[in-house]
Amino acid sequence: MNVKIKRQRYPGAEPYWQTFVYNGPKDITVASLLDEINYRDDIVDIEGNPAPRIGWECACLQGMCGACAMVISGTPALACETFLRDLKGETITIEPLTKFPVIADLVVDRSRIEESLKEADAYIRDYKPSEKIGKAAQKEYELQYQTAKCLKCGLCLEVCPNYRGGERFFGALFANDCYLIDSQSGDAAPEIKNVFDEHFAAGCSKSLSCMDVCPMKIDTIASIARMSRK
């Protein structure tokens, strides 16, 4: 198969496409594929030209850290859990996330995510556990547990039609953090409802594409519903 990768040597450099050939098994992930290309003795592209090693970010290599978020054949996904066998066609394309500045090749600067959360003062002020009991408590726990697994990988922002660099609208990951804070603050957190309205509710057109690409399968619509009921 052909692997077409969008490359950029350094921040601000002109991006270009480069194609590599891969003839190995398809039961590996895109992360393994990038490793395979990078560790060849001589890295050459499809035309035989020497190529620099491909820059990409990884840490856990098993879908737990979000480092390797990128756009694979048009879909935002984690490279370490996207298998070649599930990709259609004989050519796959790999691009960096487009909503963040590129540092090199597939590595992007996602610091805007944390900046947004900081701007919105997204933290628990006075912890107060939920007073729900029985099945309602269990349901609350499950949503909190799932929500707290957010990787801050940025895939939900990449796919979102409303997210434009986090100037005002902070996206699904922010809505989920708002729920996590609110549900653990009793009635003590009116501020979080205000920032939710300002930085999420006012800008979300409810395409819910964020839920399709979330690697943690977070039930964002449940978080939104909980925040909107307030």
Added chain:
Amino acid sequence: MKTVLVIGSGISGLSCAISLAEKGIHVKLASPFPSERSQSVMAAGGINAVDADNPEDSVALHIQDTLRGGRNIAGKEAVAGLCEAAPSIIAQLERRGTVFTRNAEGRIDRRAFGGQSCKRTCYCGASTGKQIVTALVMACRQYEAAGLVERLARADFHSALIADGRCYGALLFDETTMSLTPVYADAVVMATGGQNALFGKTTGSTACDGYAAGRLFLQGVELKNLEFIQYHPTTLETPQKKMLISEAARGEGGRLFYEKGGKRVYFMEDKYGEGGNLMPRDVVSRCMEQAGEQVYLDVSFLGAETIGRRIPEVRDLCMKYREIDITKEPIPVSPSVHFFMGGLAVDLSHETNIRDLYAVGECASMYHGANRLGGNSLLAAIYSGQKAAESISGRDSNTTAPDFTAYVKDQTDAFAVSFDSKSQFPVMYIRDMLAETMRQHLGIVRDKSRLGTALHDIEYYLSIAERIRYDSSVLAYFNYSLTGILSLAKATVLSAAARKESRGAHVRSDFPEESEAYQAASVIACKDGAYTIRYDKEGRYER
């Protein structure tokens, strides 16, 4: 006002930064990646703390289990401090919003873990580390918003600014600008994790490479207990790495077996009785190695409902990467490098032999002796961060830093010369060869001959590394970190060769018994290029 530089933003770094900020101390929290990418998020099983309402358990038992699991070389005072603080740490994590799994009464549940006499491991499903990171990131954000914590993003550690036995800050490297920047501070806290890169891909993060410990070693910081490397018994082979199957799977009742003559042999239960599957990790890994057969872990009898409720992450991982349905079939498992009991030598306040230079979390060697119990690493990460903060807050601010201008210029000039050259011998090949050497010769069972071969190989790689030119095909960090990583590997092999006994995770086929002569931590130092080893019988570091 004091300023402290914390390097590394996983759980131990966050814990230290938050504790310092709570005391009104300014923190610069430097790391190449955000906290969500730290290895801490991969910690699955849980965190140990005695339940005060459980009449069968006590802090004394937690201390006893930890010391025994570590084969009696961890410091009693250190371990007592850790175990005594555990219940209040859990209460604090709860207040910070950690989503713990609860029992029917709504109280934090506890599960059984290896080497422990009671159910004392608090947990959040099978993603305890991630849940704690989420809570601590939020807690830290509060202090960031208040201006007490400043995150230095994309900051790689280069070296410490040390003069006359005292640390005044660190030199940090930014890959995007390719520049070195000195950051001065009243104290520096290393929170850089374990030395995974010595073995290539382990169960942990590829970002934890041990460079910081290696570089500091070359700068005169002592290292301790390097020979104790934990092989986790249950990992799953996949094309991209060996993935951890959490001890929680056995804590929930999972059974280890191999097949012989068409029958299942439950070898751990045969040897150790009912609790055999939950023996300490060093014991289980050794038994698996001795079995010489493909070992399987069976949880299918727990049923889909229990598996879905208690260990869904294990179920999902096996299905995603190997298409194994653990509700119906056993998991093929094998031991793999998982945790480093050794690291930077620190005293009870987590200070190294260099004044004002501290180390916390996995990069520091403390509490675990020759083998760590599951559930004690998250505890130690949080506790060590708090201990260091406590000590720092009690200290006066640094005197004026000496002039490091010449040092910074030398290092910057060396970079410039290096960037202008081109290597014919890529850095990553040397790292791969090192990993191969370590995997082959520093496995579960070692001997003099294998360790000798490893030392010979590593000295050869070091001789290449010293002559190598700049490999522009990889990040600058991979270039400048090579010598530090190789030096740490050499120190590790020398520490393993020097310990002529078998204890915990260090097993020598040529010295199969535990020896009283070695009942102490090993300490290795580097002076003028010479490595020397001693045993800390007087308790300089841990007592």
